[in-house]
Amino acid sequence: MIKxxxxxxxxxSMQSGLGKADKWVIKFETENAGVNPLMGWETSSNTYSELNLEFSTKELAADYAKKNKIDFEIIEPQKRKTVKKSYADNFLK
Incomplete structure (x- = not known):
């Protein structure tokens, strides 16, 4: 079964904004990874690992995976901590 x-x-790390951060991605895991005997590169007979599918919601991605019998794991995003700072705080301490 595909995972x-x-x-x-x-x-x-060079981007700070939150724009375009609402896409959910299905990324397939590499199976049967090995080393190419000619070049020494890592290779696989399964080309699903090169494929990334984008969805607008987590539910759509999960429904697609269930419909196509894909064993999946959902990784929830971590909440971003924001600390409100004031320029005047530099001089008050």
Whole structure:
């Protein structure tokens, strides 16, 4: 059975905004990974690991996985902590 993870991809460290952070992705796990004898690269006979499917909601992604008999794991996003700061706080302590 095909295994997959459903999650919201994180932004890289150079991005600070929250725009376009609402897409849920199904990413398939690599199965039967091995080493290519000619080049020495990691290889797999399963090409699902190269495929990422995007959905607008977690429920749509889970429904797609259930409909296509994909064993999946949902990874919930961590809540972002925001600390409100004031410029004046630099001089009050």
């Amino acid at each position: 997959a993870k459903i999650y919201i991809p994180t932004k890289n």
